Every structure is written in structure tokens, then in C-alpha cells.
């Protein structure tokens with residue numbers, strides 16, 4: 001390809017609203033172009049990367065015995081009403097009406113469509129198991145689209161759905177996808193970790209996420225080096241530390257002027273936050289109620305765990321506002337479950353249940369209660385509500401765990417009959433009976449993967465694409481396009497590499513060579529060949545984008561080396 005015809009559109013300056021390296025670099029390298037918040041267009045170089053990622057994903061899905069289809073992004077409301085998600089999915093669902101007032105959504109995922117398709121197309125047990133997938137555009141009206149392709153409103157997903165006769169079959173299909181995802185992310189050169197996961201809006205009863213490890217990841221992972229337990233903090237449980245708090249005695253009121261936060265109380269009372277509780281009031285819009293939730297004072301409440309306890313949706317759960325607290329009779333900073341447990345459900349974390357006594361608000365400005373005890377002084381529903389963190393004990397082997405950040409690049413779910421039952425997706429078993437198919441679903445964020453690779457492969461000069469996903473493998477830069485020897489040698493190498501099936505760019509642009517080198521470093525082409533002062537002797541320079549090493553090399557040797565290295569890496 002000749003660079004002059006390529007619509008290269010690199011930027012010198014960092015775009016203002018891009019905050020993380022991978023987003024900045026995709027924009028600066030001219031891979032993507034923003035349209036409006038969370039919506040991107042793919043430019044030629046970016047599209048080539050995307051196509052390569054998709055090809056690797058497809059190859060591994062096909063090898064795993066899956067079959068590809070392509071569905072529409074537009075989905076009729078009726079399907080979502082049938083599954084019960086039209087309301088429950090919340091404001092992330094992009095809803096629209098056609099000219100006849102019929103309602104649709106732009107699919108954020110395709111469980112409904114695939115379930116309805118299996119219902120229509122599969123009748124007999126003989127057709128099962130089957131795993132059907134597509135690579136297709138999804139829409140989610142994210143509350144805060146950010147970080148470029150990481151969290152966009154339109155993105156490309158590979159989604160697959162397995163249909164089995166029974167749960168044993170589902171286990172095998174799930175394991176097949178777990179193994180396939182490990183192969184895919186390995187081929188995509190990602191440093192990744194599979195972790196136990198919450199099932200979120202998709203539902204079901206078992207799930208793993210595949211996390212690309214990165215400091216800019218939005219997910220927190222805890223893991224155990226000893227036994228290999230690893231989980232998203234939304235899901236992670238811990239072995240309890242059995243901390244008992246204060247001694248057991250009747251509770252009493254103390255004056256705590258202006259101390260309405262854990263920090264202020266710690267300062268004023270010189271008390272360890274472990275002896276306190278956080279008593280939080282939440283508004284559950286979905287179930288139209290307010291609830292109290294309590295975790296130990298040194299803990300953060302995990303909203304997802306509360307969502308699950310409430311059978312609500314994270315988009316519908318918010319901390320009560322100051323005004324709501326006032327109207328409900330709570331005193332902000334001094335909230336207490338005591339006296340409120342008849343009117344509100346009180347969700348209490350396991351750790352709080354275990355304590356002999358703790359400090360909590362007295363529901364009166366500037367006062368707290370000491371030595372409160374759950375069960376004796378108030379009642380509630382005990383469940384897991386705390387966010388696991390570094391140093392907590394592994395639920396499997398009890399050793400202290402570590403914490404790291406990750407980008408969720410894929411997730412797999414055991415759905416069971418969550419969709420097949422309400423949507424009546426059944427097959428006729430050998431005994432002649434109708435049974436619901438047992439389903440799994442499996443997603444990979446293709447566009448998010450693309451940016452995750454950049455996050456893991458870049459330096460101060462630009463992107464360092466691994467060879468098998470690079471937009472082109474080699475670029476040839478003649479130092480002076482008016483120099484005949486340089487141009488002839490560059491043309492010769494270009495044609496030889498093309499004949500060998502190598503993806504190569506000839507930089508024929510009329511620009512300074514320093515400018516061109518900067519461009520290719522930013523774009524991240526793995527190899528740059530420079531045809532310069534020794535061209536007449538058939539000697540070129542070869543630069544490795546990854547190591548930044550340069551070598552002088554004769555043309556035959558250069559061609560042989562590139563063929564070998566590139567074929568090995570593909």
C-alpha cells in the first residue's frame with residue numbers, strides 16, 4: 001500500500017478529552033475518530049486491526065465447534081417483555097419507536113433474539129448441543145461513556161449462546177468456552193486473568209470474567225497466590241476475620257459533636273473504625289422502597305452485592321438524598337438501624353453480625369450509640385455486603401489475598417433456563433417430553449480488546465502492535481524520495497515483500513524522513529525498513545518497533561529475516 005493513498009491522519013497534540021494512554025494513542029495514531037460522546041468511527045488503520053482481532057476470535061470459535069450467524073441490532077420490544085427485561089434492563093437500553101409507534105431497542109446483548117431463534121429453529125434433542133455466535137454491533141446508553149473504546153455507547157461484541165439438553169451439557173459447553181477464551185486472549189497477546197464474576201444484567205448462576213491486567217482497568221480483582229482463587233471484587237467473598245468489636249454490654253448514648261463521618265469519629269473518639277459500622281440508606285427505585293445497609297466501619301459497601309440481595313438493578317439503586325433522609329426521619333451522619341428496623345429492611349453484612357458490640361449513629365444530631373449488637377438491639381437480613389480488598393483472607397484456603405486492576409475483555413455465563421423457560425424455548429426429549437433448553441452465553445468486547453492491547457503495548461513514542469494484530473507488518477521509508485538508488489531499492493523490497501504475502505506500506509509521501517519515522521512509531525508498525533545512504537550497495541536499515549533496535553542489513557538477508565519472523569508471529 002502506498003502511504004499517499006492511505007488517509008493517514010496522525011495528530012501531533014494530545015486530544016483534550018482523552019485521559020488514558022490507549023485512548024490518546026488510538027486517536028493520535030488516526031485509528032479511530034470520535035463522532036459524539038461514546039461513538040467512534042474506525043479509520044483505515046484501525047479497521048485493519050479490528051479485522052485481525054475478529055479473525056483470530058472467529059478462528060478459535062470455529063475450532064471450538066461454534067457456528068456463526070449475524071443478527072440485526074434492532075430488536076422488538078415484545079421479545080424483551082417476554083424475558084422480563086424491558087423494564088429491568090434500565091436506562092442503558094436504547095429504546096426507539098418506528099413510524100407506526102411500534103417499540104424497539106438497539107440490542108445491548110442478544111439473549112432474547114438467540115433464545116427466540118433456537119425456539120423456532122430447534123425442535124429435537126438431536127440438534128443439541130449447539131453453540132451459535134456472531135460478531136456484531138451493540139448499543140448501551142452508558143451513564144458515563146469514557147476512555148474511548150473501553151466504555152463506548154456503540155461497540156462490537158462477539159456474542160455466543162450455547163443450548164444444551166441438561167446442566168451437565170451446559171457444564172461441558174461452558175468449559176469449552178472457558179478454554180477457547182483462554183486461547184483467544186493468549187493469541188491476542190493479552191496478559192489476562194480469568195476471575196469469578198457477578199452475573200449483572202445478564203443473570204444466571206455462574207460466571208467468569210476475563211480481565212486484561214492494567215492499572216487503568218475499571219475492575220478490581222482480588223486473587224490468592226496460594227490456591228489460585230481469583231474474583232472480581234463485585235463477586236469476591238472472603239473468609240471472615242472473626243473480629244468481635246466492642247465488649248458485649250447494653251448500648252449507651254455518647255455525645256459526638258460534629259462527628260458524622262468515620263474519619264471524624266476516628267479523630268474525635270480515637271477509636272478504630274473496625275469498631276464502628278457504616279449505616280447507609282439506599283433508595284431502590286426498582287422495588288420502590290428505601291432500605292438500610294450496614295458494613296463495618298473499615299469497609300466499603302459493595303453496591304452490586306446489595307443489588308443482588310434486593311433483586312434490583314444497579315441503575316436503579318442510589319444512596320438516599322439529604323432530603324429523602326430528612327423526610328424518612330433519619331439524621332444524616334448519625335443514622336441508626338435502632339428504631340428503624342420495623343419500618344425498613346435492614347441488610348447487615350456478615351462481619352457486623354459477628355460483632356459483640358459496635359458504634360453506630362443514634363439517629364440524633366451529634367450523638368452515637370456505643371456497644372450496639374445486631375440481633376439484640378435490632379433485627380435484619382444478614383448477607384455478604386462488603387467489598388473484598390487486599391489482605392482479606394481467601395475464601396478457599398484462608399491465606400491473605402492480593403488486589404489488582406483489570407479491564408473486562410470478556411465474560412461467560414451459565415444462564416440455565418433463565419431465558420428458555422419464560423420464552424418457552426423447548427426441545428422434544430427422547431422420552432417425548434418438552435423440556436427447556438439449558439443455556440450459556442459468552443461475550444468478548446472486540447473493540448475494548450483492541451484498546452486493551454494498546455494499553456498493554458505502548459511506550460512514550462506510540463503504539464507497539466504485536467505482529468499478528470498490527471495494521472501492517474512492515475513499512476518502507478526511503479530517506480529521500482528524489483534519490484533514485486534509494487527509491488529503486490525501496491520499490492524492489494516492497495514488491496518482493498508483497499509477493500511473499502507480507503503486509504507492507506511504502507511511504508511515498510513528500511515529507512521529511514524524521515516526520516515519517518515519528519508517524520510510524522506512533523502508529524506502531526512492527527518493522528521499519530529505511531532505504532538511505534547505503535542503498536546503492538543494497539544495504540538497508542531495519543528498525544524493530546518493540547525493542548527500538550536498529551541494524552544495518554543486506555537486502556537478501558533482510559527479506560529472509562522478515563519472512564521468518566513474521567510467519568512465526570502470525
Ligand code: ATP
Pocket residue numbers: 109140142149150151152153154155157200202408409410411443444445446447448449
Ligand atoms: P461492564 O461491566 O464493563 O459494563 P458488562 O459486564 O456490562 O461490562 P457484558 O454484558 O459482559 O458487559 O458484555 C460482554 C463484553 O462486552 C464485556 O466483557 C466487555 O468486554 C464488552 N463491553 C461491555 N460494555 C461495553 C462498552 N460500553 N464498551 C465497550 N465494550 C463493552
Ligand code: MG
Pocket residue numbers: 200209408410411
Ligand atoms: Mg460483563
